[in-house]
Amino acid sequence: xxxxxxxxxxxxxxxxxxxxxxxxxxxxxxxxxxxxxxxxxxxxxxxxxxxxxxxxxxxxxxxxxxxxxxxxxxxxxxxxxxxxxxxxxxxxxxxxxxxxxxxxxxxxxxxxxxxxxxxxxxxxxxxxxxxxxxxxxxxxxxxxxxxxxxxxxxxxxxxxxxxxxxxxxxxxxxxxxxxxxxxxxxxxxxxxxxxxxxxxxxxxxxxxxxxxxxxxxxxxxxxxxxxxxxxxxxxxxxxxxxxxxxxxxxxxxxxxxxxxxxxxxxxxxxxxxxxxxxxxxxxxxxxxxxxxxxxxxxx
Amino acid sequence: xxxxxxxxxxxxxxxxxxxxxxxxxxxxxxxxxxxxxxxxxxxxxxxxxxxxxxxxxxxxxxxxxxxxxxxxxxxxxxxxxxxxxxxxxxxxxxxxxxxxxxxxxxxxxxxxxxxxxxxxxxxxxxxxxxxxxxxxxxxxxxxxxxxxxxxxxxxxxxxxxxxxxxxxxxxxxxxxxxxxxxxxxxxxxxxxxxxxxxxxxxxxxxxxxxxxxxxxxxxxxxxxxxxxxxxxxxxxxxxxxxxxxxxxxxxxxxxxxxxxxxxxxxxxxxxxxxxxxxxxxxxxxxxxxxxxxxxxxxxxxxxxxxxxxxxxxxxxxxxxxxxxxxxxxxxxxxxxxxxxxxxxxxxxxxxxx
Numbered sequence: 056x057x058x059x060x061x062x063x064x065x066x067x068x069x070x071x072x073x074x075x076x077x078x079x080x081x082x083x084x085x086x087x088x089x090x091x092x093x094x095x096x097x098x099x100x101x102x103x104x105x106x107x108x109x110x111x112x113x114x115x116x117x118x119x120x121x122x123x124x125x126x127x128x129x130x131x132x133x134x135x136x137x138x139x140x141x142x143x144x145x146x147x148x149x150x151x152x153x154x155x156x157x158x159x160x161x162x163x164x165x166x167x168x169x170x171x172x173x174x175x176x177x178x179x180x181x182x183x184x185x186x187x188x189x190x191x192x193x194x195x196x197x198x199x200x201x202x203x204x205x206x207x208x209x210x211x212x213x214x215x216x217x218x219x220x221x222x223x224x225x226x227x228x229x230x231x232x233x234x235x236x237x238x239x240x241x242x243x244x245x246x247x248x249x250x251x252x253x254x255x256x257x258x259x260x261x262x263x264x265x266x267x268x269x270x271x272x273x274x275x276x277x278x279x280x281x282x283x284x285x286x287x288x289x290x291x292x293x294x295x296x297x298x299x300x301x302x303x304x305x306x307x308x309x310x311x312x313x314x315x316x317x318x319x320x321x322x323x324x325x326x327x328x329x330x331x332x333x334x335x336x337x338x339x340x341x342x343x344x345x346x347x348x349x350x351x352x353x354x
Numbered sequence: 355x356x357x358x359x360x361x362x363x364x365x366x367x368x369x370x371x372x373x374x375x376x377x378x379x380x381x382x383x384x385x386x387x388x389x390x391x392x393x394x395x396x397x398x399x400x401x402x403x404x405x406x407x408x409x410x411x412x413x414x415x416x417x418x419x420x421x422x423x424x425x426x427x428x429x430x431x432x433x434x435x436x437x438x439x440x441x442x443x444x445x446x447x448x449x450x451x452x453x454x455x456x457x458x459x460x461x462x463x464x465x466x467x468x469x470x471x472x473x474x475x476x477x478x479x480x481x482x483x484x485x486x487x488x489x490x491x492x493x494x495x496x497x498x499x500x501x502x503x504x505x506x507x508x509x510x511x512x513x514x515x516x517x518x519x520x521x522x523x524x525x526x527x528x529x530x531x532x533x534x535x536x537x538x539x540x541x542x543x544x545x546x547x548x549x550x551x552x553x554x555x556x557x558x559x560x561x562x563x564x565x566x567x568x569x570x571x572x573x574x575x576x577x578x579x580x581x582x583x584x585x586x587x588x589x590x591x592x593x594x595x596x597x598x599x600x601x602x603x604x605x606x607x608x609x610x611x612x613x614x615x616x617x618x619x620x621x622x623x624x625x626x627x628x629x630x631x632x633x634x635x636x637x638x639x640x641x642x643x644x645x646x647x648x649x650x651x652x653x654x655x656x657x658x659x660x661x662x663x664x665x666x667x668x669x670x671x672x673x674x675x676x677x678x679x680x681x682x683x684x685x686x687x688x689x690x691x692x693x694x695x696x697x698x699x700x701x702x703x704x705x706x707x
Contacts, residue, residue, distance in 0.1 A: 249439035252406055255426040256433045257453030257504060267452070271443040352443045352484045 099332070105325035118326035127308065131330065134289055134304040137220065141227040142284035148228070149235025150277065157243040170240060173233035180230045185297035188226045192217045218299050226294055231284050238283065242276035275350045282342045286335055305331055355418065357382035357540050358403070358508055363412035365398055365564075372398045373564045376412070380542070385534055387543040387551040390561035391587070396544045399561075400510050403542060405429050416507050432501030436513040438493045440485040446496050447472070447481035453504035471499035474533060491522040498530065502537065509534065509541040515550065527554050548588045552576060560584045577633075582705045585631040592634065592674040593705070598626045604699065606630060609670025611649035615702035629705045634664065636701035637676035639687075640694040647699065653691045667695055 109115045121127065156166040179187075191198050194211065202208045216222050246269055254264045270277075292306035305327055312324030346353070356379030363376035373395040380386050388396035401407040403414055405426035413422045421429050440449050450471050451464045459467075472478045475495040485493055494514055501509060511530070515523040531554050534541045545551050551558050552572040560567040560575060560583070568575060568584045579585035585593055596606035601619035605612060606628070615630065622628065640648040651667035651674075663686060665676045676695060687693055 247437070247439065249435045249437055250441060252404075252426070253433070253435060253439040253441070253500075254452070255406075256404060256431065257500070258427045258456040259452075260427055263456055268441050268443065272441075350443070352445075352486065 102325045102328050103332075105322050106329040108322055110320070110322055115322075118322050119329075121323055122326055122330050126303070127305075127327070130303045130305045130308050130327075131334070133220075133302075134306070134331075135334070137224055137227065137295075137304060138285045138288035140224050141231045141288045142281050144224070145228050145231025145284055146235050146277070146281045149232035150239050152232065153236045153239040153243055157240055158246065166240075169236060173236040176233035177230050177237055180291060181293035182297040184226060184229060185294050188217060188222075188229070188298065192222075192225075218302075223295055223298060223302060226298060227288050227291065231288060234284060234287060235280055238280040239273075239276060242273055246272065271349070275346050275353060278342055278346060282338055285338060289331065289335065356380055357384075357417055358542070359413075359415045360399070360403070361413045361415075363399065363402065363409050363414070365395070365402060365407060366410045371564055373402075373409075376566060378559060378566070378569070380540055382540055383538045385531065385541045385543065385554065385556045387545055387555040387558045388561055389545055389548060389551040389558050389588070390567075391546055393563075394561040395564040396546075396559075396561050397512055400512055400542060400544050403508065404431055404433050404510055430504070430507045431510060432504055432506030432508070433510040434494070434497045434501050434512065434514045436516055438485070438490075438497045438517075440493055440497055440500070442485050445482050445484055446477065446488070449485070449496055450500045450503050452500065457504070467503055471503050474502070474536075475499045475529075490518050491526055494518065494526060495529070498533065502533070502539070507540070509539050511541065511543045513544050513546070516545075516547070523550070530554070552588070560587065562587070579631065579703065580706055582629055582631075585703070585705055590634055590675060590677075591631050592637075593629060593631045594672055594674075595627050596630045598622045598624055598628060600624065601626075606702070609672040611669050613647055613649065613697075613702050614699045615704055616699040617702070617704045619704065631703045631705055632674070632697055632701050634675040634677040636697045637667075637674070637695045638678070638697070640696040646696070647702075648694050648696045651693055651695050653687045653689050653693060656686060656689060667693075669695075 106118050107114055107116065109117065122131075152169065155161060156169050188196075190196055192210075192215075193199065196217075199210055202210055217226070250268055250272075251264055254268055259267070290306065292310060295302050295304050296307050296310060309324045309327045312319065312327065313321045358378075358380040360376055360378045363373055364371070365373040376395075376399060378386070388399060390396050398407060402409050405421070405424055405428075408423060413420055415421065416429075416431075441452065444452065447468050451468045454464045454467055468481065469478075472481055475498060477492060477495060477499075480488065480492065480496075485496065488496065494517075497514070498511075514530070515526055518526065527550055530543075543551070543554060552575070555572055557569060557571055558575045559569050562583045568580045570578075575584065575588055579588060579591070582593060585591045594608055596608045596613070598619055599605040599607050599612065601622040601624065604615040604617065604619055606615060607613075608630070613630075619628070649669050651669050653665060654668050654673060655666040657664040657666075658680070661680050662677050663680050665678065665687070667674055667676055674695075
């Protein structure tokens with residue numbers, strides 16, 4: 056009988072402590088939830104609402120219709136192009152670098168140095184980055200002058216231009232490839248030495264190992280990080296603005312619409328941002344679909 | 355002529371010598387285990403057979419062909435890894451068929467062989483599963499099937515059961531041995547588990563610090579260890595230092611008691627020190643009639659181990675283990691009792707210096 060009365064008490068107390076543990080766990084993420092609501096969902100919802108309003112606050116589809124005007128479509132195309140080029144270029148370069156330091160058998164300090172650099176460089180963007188490139192590779196930049204003085208080579212005469220599409224792409228690459236290094240390093244660490252050895256043991260060469268094993272295993276990470284790099288470049292504003300001022304990518308157009316100059320139309324700015332959200336959503340949807348098709352083993 | 359032969363193998367990593375003076379001849383269809391503690395060089399030796407390490411000196415031949423410097427993918431050797439090393443992006447069937455696909459065999463031949471291998475490991479229903487959907491034991495069976503699918507000349511197993519729980523380990527090692535016997539394949543098995551090596555092998559190579567300590571059948575290794583290391587590493591063994599009393603008659607003195615050995619003590623003088631070893635199960639309580647090799651002892655501790663009861667006795671100042679079968683109808687002595695134990699002359703092993 057004594058036992059029969061003790062058991063419910065134990066059950067009740069264990070239930071109570073489990074509820075308390077649950078509450079504490081939820082309390083831990085409350086600040087994050089508040090942050091997300093205040094700085095993601097609220098701005099996003101007001102942005103989407105604003106896209107369908109005129110400046111007087113009335114409902115309109117004009118802002119959305121305006122997105123299809125040639126100049127805005129060109130801006131989207133340019134943004135997509137620069138993002139694609141730098142995501143793929145930075146992705147390949149960053150992956151090769153990460154591979155060299157993690158799987159390539161280089162000394163440990165090289166990896167430490169590269170990851171430290173990548174941590175800093177991946178966050179180095181905006182006006183300081185633009186200034187650094189202008190000071191280095193601008194018309195009167197340090198390297199431009201060095202090539203001209205010491206080697207007699209005018210890189211601008213040879214076709215290089217920091218202020219065109221490829222110059223901007225080069226500048227973006229400075230923060231794109233380090234981001235790829237940071238993302239791919241853990242994925243490459245996850246490639247087990249035994250997989251390579253097992254494949255060799257079964258007769259495979261290096262190409263077959265990469266073709267059938269390593270790349271398929273890395274594929275979700277590669278795809279995910281390329282999308283991230285794409286988004287990183289797609290949302291960049293200050294670097295392009297500071298470097299070229301007239302380079303019409305979408306973010307610069309948005310800046311023009313909301314910063315109060317002659318093009319002032321914040322609702323069109325919202326619509327432009329809404330368009331960016333749609334493009335990123337399509338990219339992420341495409342990523343999810345591709346990953347599901349190609350990496351069934353992860354599911 | 356041996357099927358697999360390792361001759362004068364030496365492997366050095368920088369200044370560290372991992373394997374030295376390694377000579378081994380393995381017959382076709384033989385199952386040989388490398389047994390030793392971590393860092394003794396057993397896996398390094400296995401990896402030299404697989405081609406993942408190249409010997410600093412010496413040669414490896416299979417069926418008369420020198421493969422010492424051949425790349426791993428140029429050798430026809432199958433390997434099962436400790437961590438299974440299954441390709442996570444491939445199904446069970448794709449894993450098993452991978453080596454055949456690399457060899458550009460026809461799809462029908464691959465399918466036939468994969469089905470055959472799945473039947474061999476009793477996983478016919480799991481061909482379309484991914485490794486992550488299998489248990490550890492199932493994964494290791496797939497790894498075995500993958501290694502066997504390419505019809506290797508030699509099968510190498512690098513501690514294949516060490517990541518599994520005890521019960522599965524026992525059943526899987528029997529399965530591995532049965533498959534090896536059925537296929538008649540030459541196998542080299544690396545383990546640090548003496549019970550595993552004793553139960554599965556035709557012969558065992560006991561290794562320590564890069565050297566071969568002893569090569570022999572499980573019976574020889576267990577019953578006649580040649581060195582103190584083998585004696586201490588394989589099974590439970592009482593070892594102690596004894597003094598030679600009469601080398602001609604094999605009389606020794608330990609802790610104030612006299613024991614006779616059947617082993618020759620040639621070249622030993624009276625007063626010389628030798629290391630002797632006695633298995634716990636070779637001791638028994640002395641009956642009244644028995645006179646030879648009977649020594650007085652005191653019961654220090656009794657441990658019940660299921661089928662075995664391990665009794666610790668003190669003889670003089672030394673402590674020794676004695677194993678006896680568990681018999682619920684026989685009364686055991688009590689801790690603190692004084693008694694007499696005995697062992698045959700043959701049970702007293704004199705180890706090499």
